[in-house]
Amino acid sequence: MLRKPEILLLDEATSALDNVSEQRVMESVDRLSKDMTVIIIAHRLSTVLNADVIHVLKKGSISDTGTHEELLKKKGEYYNLYTKQKNIDNNALVEF
Structure with a gap:
């Protein structure tokens, strides 16, 4: 991301992260990806909420x-x- 590519492809980039870490990564992606196209492949829908x-x-x-x-x-x-x-x-939070 430091090279500022025109297109950034993230394939399950946050799948192994906890929710807090995922949020931090996605906030960084949002902040650093201005003026570029970001394609996110994800099963975790929280990763694409702001797309x-x-x-x-x-x-x-x-x-x-x-x-x-x-x-x-x-x-x-x-x-x-x-x-x-x-x-x-929600169930995971309750059980924790």
């Missing part, structure tokens, strides 16, 4: 496209995934 555009893949095809808010309103595949992940995160 300009989110494309949801299902069985190799794009099933949904939009911002976080737009995709939640559609109540499609993204909504289902987000709801499941949010419930898992």
